[in-house]
Amino acid sequence: MKPAHRLAIAGGIAVLAALLSSFVGDSVPEQLVTNWDAAGEPSGTMPKEQALWLPPALMAVLIGLFAVLPRIDPLRENIATFRRYYDWFVVVLTAFLFLVHAGILAFNLGYEFHFVHLLLAGVALLFYYTGVILTKSKRNWFIGIRTPWTLSSDEVWDRTNKLGGRLFKFTAILALVGLLFGEWAIYFLLVPALLTAVVTVVYSYYLYERVEREVDAEGT
Known part of the structure; x- marks a missing residue:
């Protein structure tokens, strides 16, 4: 197609x-x-x-x-x-x-x-497919986890987006589980989504610094 x-x-x-x-x-x-x-x-x-x-x-x-x-x-x-x-x-x-x-x-x-439950189910499915595309993406300016460090290195991009993809899928599963917990359901989406954002940014910086140190060590 x-x-x-x-x-x-x-x-x-x-x-x-x-x-x-x-x-x-x-x-x-x-x-x-x-x-x-x-x-x-x-x-x-x-x-x-x-x-x-x-x-x-x-x-x-x-x-x-x-x-x-x-x-x-x-x-x-x-x-x-x-x-x-x-x-x-x-x-x-x-x-x-x-x-x-x-x-x-x-x-x-x-x-x-319960409209919020319908919305959360939809977001969960969207997050799951976001996880799929993150694991397949290559460095670009519009789609994927874009930080100064992922955009500066193919290796950092690939590894960060693969981690982010797994975390997005896990967040989607938690969001669906959260539907069993009434008005607390939204937190099963918001909390892991926020943690995913923080973890991927920190990981991309850490990984970039490590890759750069390895390159410098090889150069010497």
């Missing part, structure tokens, strides 16, 4: 989101609930027109942006090596946004469910 075909799948999801908005537009209230607290209680609203059409527009913009990035990245040849995973990430991200959009519309149509 060519990149354009995979991105077309994402585009189809965005079109489906627009069609869904059009289909339910007359049935939802003028103010839609679009925010919930950790306990799953509604905490914010948005005017109907914005809630209906902003998500499909955002999907379209993101798809266009992701289509352009491989063309403008100075290290575009590296993206080409994992382009299949890159394209499917765009599909997964668009599907996640569609899930959120559909969930908001369903809630405002009167269907009763």
Whole structure:
């Protein structure tokens, strides 16, 4: 399957989101609930027109942006090596946004469910695939764990992103387990996600310093 075909799948999801908005537009209230607290209680609203059409527009913009990035990245040849995973990430991200959009519309149509749990399940799946693409990625400026140290060394990039990929997958699994713990579920995502961010940044710095010392030692 060519990149354009995979991105077309994402585009189809965005079109489906627009069609869904059009289909339910007359049935939802003028103010839609679009925010919930950790306990799953509604905490914010948005005017109907914005809630209906902003998500499909955002999907379209993101798809266009992701289509352009491989063309403008100075290290575009590296993206080409994992382009299949890159394209499917765009599909997964668009599907996640569609899930959120559909969930908001369903809630405002009167269907009763715990929206935060739906959101956490979607984020968990998105995080898991993020872990997949991290383990496949090569050094570039847009996709992956980008720190000054990973961007300066292929070895540091590869090892840091492989570690980050495993941690993202583990975070996704914890987030799904957290769904069993009610209003505490969100912490099963936030805490490991924060730790993942800190660990990967620190690890990339530590690894870069170690690699540089080894290079200096070999030079002497």
